[in-house]
Amino acid sequence: MSTILETKDLTKKFGDFTANDKINLTVEEGEIKAIVGENGAGKSTLMNMLYRQIPPTSGEIFLRGKPIEFQSPRDAIQHGIGMVHQHFMLVPSFKVYENILLGTEIPDAKLRFLVDSKKEQQECAELVKKYGFDLDVNEVVENLSVGQQQKIEILKMLYRNVDILILDEPTSVLTPQEVDELLLQLKELKAQGKTIILITHKLREVMEVSDSVTVIKKGQIIGNVKTSETNEAELAQMMVGRKVLLTVQNDHSVQESPETIYTVRDLTTNNTYGNVVVDHVSFEIRKGEIYGIAGVEGNGQSELVKLLSGMMEATGGTVHYKGEDITNLWANELRSIGIAIIPEDRYAQGLCKEMTLSANSIAGSTRSDAFKKNGVYDSKKIREHCQKLIDRYEIRIADFDGTVSQLSGGNAQKLIIAREMRSQPDFLIASQPTRGVDIGAIEFIHQQILDFRNRGGAVLLISSELSEVMSLSDRIGVMYKGKILGEVDPLETSETQIGLLMAGAVPQEVV
Amino acid sequence: MKSNKTLINLLNSVLPVLLALLIGAILILAIGENPFEAYGIMFGKSLFTLRGLTNTLHAAGPLLLTGAAIAITFRAGLFNMGVEGQLLIGGFMAGLVGAYLHISNPFLHKAVAFAVGAAAGVLFALIPALLRAYFRVDEMVVTLTLNYVMMTILEYLSSGPFRDQGAGYVTTPTIDQSAMFTRFGSTRLTPFFILALLVFGILWYLNAKTEFGYKIEAIGKNPEFSEATGLRVRRSIIMLILVSGAISGFAGAGHMMSQEYKYTLSFSGVTGLGWDGMLVSLLGSHSPLGIVISSIFYSALKTGADNINMYTSIPKEIVAVIQGIIILFLSIRFLNERFGLLEKLSKKKGEKNGPAL
Numbered sequence: 035m036s037t038i039l040e041t042k043d044l045t046k047k048f049g050d051f052t053a054n055d056k057i058n059l060t061v062e063e064g065e066i067k068a069i070v071g072e073n074g075a076g077k078s079t080l081m082n083m084l085y086r087q088i089p090p091t092s093g094e095i096f097l098r099g100k101p102i103e104f105q106s107p108r109d110a111i112q113h114g115i116g117m118v119h120q121h122f123m124l125v126p127s128f129k130v131y132e133n134i135l136l137g138t139e140i141p142d143a144k145l146r147f148l149v150d151s152k153k154e155q156q157e158c159a160e161l162v163k164k165y166g167f168d169l170d171v172n173e174v175v176e177n178l179s180v181g182q183q184q185k186i187e188i189l190k191m192l193y194r195n196v197d198i199l200i201l202d203e204p205t206s207v208l209t210p211q212e213v214d215e216l217l218l219q220l221k222e223l224k225a226q227g228k229t230i231i232l233i234t235h236k237l238r239e240v241m242e243v244s245d246s247v248t249v250i251k252k253g254q255i256i257g258n259v260k261t262s263e264t265n266e267a268e269l270a271q272m273m274v275g276r277k278v279l280l281t282v283q284n285d286h287s288v289q290e291s292p293e294t295i296y297t298v299r300d301l302t303t304n305n306t307y308g309n310v311v312v313d314h315v316s317f318e319i320r321k322g323e324i325y326g327i328a329g330v331e332g333n334g335q336s337e338l339v340k341l342l343s344g345m346m347e348a349t350g351g352t353v354h355y356k357g358e359d360i361t362n363l364w365a366n367e368l369r370s371i372g373i374a375i376i377p378e379d380r381y382a383q384g385l386c387k388e389m390t391l392s393a394n395s396i397a398g399s400t401r402s403d404a405f406k407k408n409g410v411y412d413s414k415k416i417r418e419h420c421q422k423l424i425d426r427y428e429i430r431i432a433d434f435d436g437t438v439s440q441l442s443g444g445n446a447q448k449l450i451i452a453r454e455m456r457s458q459p460d461f462l463i464a465s466q467p468t469r470g471v472d473i474g475a476i477e478f479i480h481q482q483i484l485d486f487r488n489r490g491g492a493v494l495l496i497s498s499e500l501s502e503v504m505s506l507s508d509r510i511g512v513m514y515k516g517k518i519l520g521e522v523d524p525l526e527t528s529e530t531q532i533g534l535l536m537a538g539a540v541p542q543e544v545v
Numbered sequence: 546m547k548s549n550k551t552l553i554n555l556l557n558s559v560l561p562v563l564l565a566l567l568i569g570a571i572l573i574l575a576i577g578e579n580p581f582e583a584y585g586i587m588f589g590k591s592l593f594t595l596r597g598l599t600n601t602l603h604a605a606g607p608l609l610l611t612g613a614a615i616a617i618t619f620r621a622g623l624f625n626m627g628v629e630g631q632l633l634i635g636g637f638m639a640g641l642v643g644a645y646l647h648i649s650n651p652f653l654h655k656a657v658a659f660a661v662g663a664a665a666g667v668l669f670a671l672i673p674a675l676l677r678a679y680f681r682v683d684e685m686v687v688t689l690t691l692n693y694v695m696m697t698i699l700e701y702l703s704s705g706p707f708r709d710q711g712a713g714y715v716t717t718p719t720i721d722q723s724a725m726f727t728r729f730g731s732t733r734l735t736p737f738f739i740l741a742l743l744v745f746g747i748l749w750y751l752n753a754k755t756e757f758g759y760k761i762e763a764i765g766k767n768p769e770f771s772e773a774t775g776l777r778v779r780r781s782i783i784m785l786i787l788v789s790g791a792i793s794g795f796a797g798a799g800h801m802m803s804q805e806y807k808y809t810l811s812f813s814g815v816t817g818l819g820w821d822g823m824l825v826s827l828l829g830s831h832s833p834l835g836i837v838i839s840s841i842f843y844s845a846l847k848t849g850a851d852n853i854n855m856y857t858s859i860p861k862e863i864v865a866v867i868q869g870i871i872i873l874f875l876s877i878r879f880l881n882e883r884f885g886l887l888e889k890l891s892k893k894k895g896e897k898n899g900p901a902l
Contacts, residue, residue: 345773366775375773383773388766393759398774400756410754 037099038063038229039084039115039198044093046079053079055253056093061198066220066230068244068261070237071273076253077233078120081200084231085117086110116191117200120207122183126176131158133175134189161193166222180330181212188219192228199223200231205239209330210500210533217243235273237266249273283505284324284484286525291321295492296461301351303341311337313516314351319461324483324493326507326524328500330536334516335496336378339465342494343375344368345383355461369398374454378465378496380443384450387439391431392420394438395453423452444475451482462486465496480506500529500536514538554830558839561874562828569867578859586856587849587864597848599732605844606741606803607632610796611822612840613745614789616831617752622765623782624883625789627673627688629819630695633812634669635662635794636801637699640808641707643720643801654723659798666794667787669695674786678779684786692819703808717808726803737803744795749833761785793819816868827875 039061046054053076061067071077083090086104094101097113104110107117124133131154140157142148158171167185175183184204191199201220205213220230220243232244240247241261249256249272256272296319305311312334319325329335340346342353344365353361360368365375375398377383385394396405396416405416417434424431427448432440441449447467454462464483468476483506487493497503503510504524511518512535520535570580591597611628618625639662648654672691676682700715709718726735752758760781763771772778796818805812813819825843829835850864881887 343773344775364775364777365773369775377773379769382767382769384770386763386767386770389762393762396759397763397770400759400774400776410750411759 036063037061038097039231040096040099041080041084042094042096044080044083044095045091046076046083046088047091052253054083054090057250057253057255059248059255060258061229061231062246063197063229064224064227065245066224066232066243068232068234068240068247069250070233070235070240070247070269071250075250075273077250078202079253080250081117081202081231081233084110085115085200111191111194111196114195114197115200116194116196116198117202118184118187118191118204120203122187124175124183124186126174128175129171130169130173130175130178130186131155131171133186134158134161134171134193136190138194158189158193161189165189165192165219165226167219179212180207180332181209181215184208184216185219188223192223196228198229198231200233202233203235204232205234205236206498207330207332209537210529211537213239237269240269241266284487284508286508291490293321294318295321295356296494297352297354298342299352299354301338301341301348301353303337303346303348303350305337311516312341312348315513315516315518316351317511317518317521319492319494321460321492322487322490323508324487324495324506326503326510327494327496327513327518328498328503328510328532328536329513330498333513333536335465335498335513337516338513339378339463339496342463343377343465345377366398366401369454369457369459372457372460374457374459374462376447376450376454376462376464376467378469380446380450380469385438385446388437390435390437391424391441391449392416392434394449395420395423397453399457419456423449423456427452442472444471444478447471447475447479451479455482455486460491462491462493463496464493466498467495468497468499468502500532504529504532512536554832554835557878558828558830558835561871561878562842564874565867565870568870569863572863572866573859576859578857583853583857583859583863587853588845590852590856591845591849596732597852599729599734600848601841601845602738603733603735603803604848605840606738607796607800607818608821608825608840608844609741609745609836610792610799611819612825612829612836613748613822614792614796615823615826616829616836617748617761617792618785618789619826619831619882620765621761621782621785622768623677623785624685625670625673625688625786626685626823627670627691627819628789628793628822629813629817630688630692631666631669631790631793632797632800632819633692633695633699635666635797636805636812637702637717637797637808638662638665638794639724639798639801640717640720640805643724644718644807647721647723649723651723654721655726655802658720658724658802659795662798662801663791663794666790666792666797668790670786670790670793674783674790677786678783699808700810703810707808709807715810719807720802724802725806726799735803737799741796741799744792745833745837748792752833793822796822824872824875827879828871 037060041057041059044054044057045052057080059080069077069080079088082088084095085107086109087107096102102113104113125136135154135158139149140153142150155171162169162171167189169182169185175186188199204216208216217239220232224230234240244261246258246260247264247269248258249269251273299316301312301315302310303312315338317325327335327338337346341348344363344367347362351361352359355371355373360371368375381387386397396419405411405419407415423429429445429448429452431445438446438449462483467479467483471479483493483495495503495506507524509521510524510532511521512532513519514536515538519538522532522535566584573580573583591601611632614628615625639658642658642661643654646654646657648657669691673684673687676687677684703717704715707717709716726737728735752761760771760776763776764778764781768778800818801808821843825836825840828839828843846864846868850861853859853864854861
């Protein structure tokens with residue numbers, strides 16, 4: 035084997051922040067190289083430099099031993115490096131082959147300004163066959179599943195004859211079954227001589243498919259190992275720099291009371307395009323219970339959370355809390371009756387980055403008398419309140435009077451939780467509570483959620499991390515295409531079974 | 546960090562002014578006059594004599610309010626460019642109240658005129674507010690164009706149905722004595738200036754101390770966050786544009802009762818008090834103290850023009866040139882605030898996205 039791609043002291047700085055610090059990466063021809071690291075370790079930055087989406091601050095890249103400097107992604111593709119992004123870049127209303135050939139259409143032999151769609155279809159069909167993809171090139175993209183769309187992205191690169199294929203977190207949007215299929219596909223591509231760089235933080239995939247692993251932590255390479263000479267535990271330890279504690283788990287020791295506190299009945303809504311995105315969803319949550327909602331992202335969970343947290347209006351159905359109808363109440367009204375909300379997107383909905391810590395600490399209860407004196411805001415009271423939250427939840431800050439943008443993801447999330455838990459709620463809606471935060475913060479947040487339940491609180495937990503839902507929930511509802519397809523007990527169900535539900539399999543087979 | 550930002554803000558406001566004055570000085574030199582002498586007269590006479598200072602403050606009253614009217618929408622990420630039109634209708638309606646409703650109590654007469662003027666501003670602002678909140682029509686375009694609609698309507702009304710037949714030019718009848726603000730001594734300053742300061746003060750107190758200000762900041766900086774925390778964004782947008790309209794109408798009414806006394810086609814002056822307000826707000830970085838300072842500075846510039854004419858042989862148009870240059874520099878800043886002009890112009894495309902984690 036010979037080295038195909040190499041970087042020398044590749045560095046990227048964003049202001050004072052060093053995202054990549056002197057990275058020396060070596061990729062052998064024809065291997066599957068896994069690059070692992072926690073969220074925010076700098077994996078994507080490194081790949082974006084290789085693909086020339088962002089210029090490096092310093093350092094060099096060598097392709098087959100020769101120093102190169104790409105001017106653009108297009109340039110990188112011409113040199114044989116292609117990338118499949120985490121977020122797809124497809125035209126939904128176009129057909130599969132049109133997407134594959136976007137930008138490199140084949141002109142008609144006679145009328146040069148027309149596209150020879152017959153030839154295009156033919157070439158794409160051949161390509162699909164050559165690499166053993168299961169895909170109809172004449173299908174319109176918007177009708178395809180996420181997994182199939184990802185195949186198109188890969189085919190786009192293969193059509194452009196790349197030798198090195200970079201995949202950025204390719205499995206984060208897939209069902210477990212789709213993941214298995216993708217991994218097989220990658221092995222097939224490798225057999226055909228392609229070099230693959232796989233960025234991920236899921237160790238199972240790394241162990242299953244890769245030949246060698248590079249671990250990145252805080253912008254630096256921590257280690258290079260051969261997959262055959264390592265194991266998941268060792269990699270995990272390298273990633274976090276310490277021994278991973280067993281994640282916080284629901285021991286199911288607390289008996290939930292039979293009292294139902296939160297009832298959702300036939301909740302339905304449309305998105306702005308008029309499509310039904312939440313379709314007659316019903317569930318009940320009892321006191322002292324964590325109800326988890328699992329599902330592949332984009333199956334209506336975001337909209338469900340928006341409905342339940344006062345950001346979207348239901349077209350049908352009801353929500354009852356402690357016997358009262360709370361359908362379509364505003365967010366501050368929900369909070370005032372004891373519902374805490376951890377929104378899905380922490381910087382879009384949970385916090386305002388450009389506002390101060392103390393201003394963020396009163397968000398959602400701006401009308402509360404607790405922050406007022408003689409009917410107007412008392413900045414002393416507000417600051418004291420904020421300081422209390424910071425102390426109690428050990429939020430690490432740099433400047434008390436600064437804005438939220440100074441906080442790391444985990445600390446920002448802690449601030450939200452601190453704020454939401456302050457008013458002694460009885461019910462918590464937690465949407466993607468640990469997305470993009472480090473392992474330490476994940477443990478903390480999981481513990482908070484469990485403690486809350488153990489004190490008798492009820493929790494609705496929505497997460498695209500299946501393991502999170504599995505380890506915390508007392509009961510799990512699986513969402514698929516806006517519906518809750520089935521409800522399962524995490525103690526009696528395997529990930530595979532839930533995976534089938536997530537992919538839309540008929541529930542009777544599972545339960 | 547914080548002091549650094551304040552400094553940049555300060556530079557952002559002071560630099561355009563200094564540059565404009567510098568370019569003005571070059572022009573004055575080219576005419577063969579002494580720029581120091583010219584500027585000395587201009588600012589000396591309009592700021593450092595009792596008569597000049599009171600004139601300046603008098604003219605700063607409406608600017609203070611129109612500046613504030615624009616600033617509160619700017620801070621919320623909205624762009625009420627219709628302050629001019631809202632001020633005109635406010636002034637016109639106050640003029641009608643002053644001339645046609647004969648209320649002998651001077652307080653009551655003015656109060657009614659203010660109320661009607663402000664209400665007229667609100668009603669006129671309702672159009673862009675509703676269009677924006679319910680149909681997502683860009684309020685900047687609507688408010689901007691409606692100014693000209695209002696100008697034309699008022700031109701018709703003042704030259705037709707409400708024309709003072711006794712006057713030799715297009716004007717509405719002069720308002721009653723009871724609707725006129727009395728001047729302080731021999732100066733032109735009237736209690737309206739105090740009133741304007743008061744309204745301005747209340748506005749900023751509300752902004753700093755109540756949910757009103759919190760809403761403005763939150764909506765301006767992150768509308769989705771505002772919605773998620775239960776601030777009614779749509780309702781707030783309507784409310785803010787209407788408040789802005791009310792202040793503009795109030796300013797127009799005050800201008801009518803303290804300066805013009807009747808509605809003529811040049812009621813709002815050459816650049817127009819609403820447009821000037823935009824400049825004042827931009828120059829003052831939409832901050833309260835900034836607006837106070839910039840409204841007085843801008844008003845000094847305007848009153849100084851007459852002094853230049855009177856005491857030097859420099860044509861007073863030099864002031865218009867300076868104003869124009871300030872506007873030019875500030876408009877670059879405005880484009881940058883609204884559309885991220887500098888960011889788009891800078892070539893380092895990859896850099897602007899920050900760390901891709």
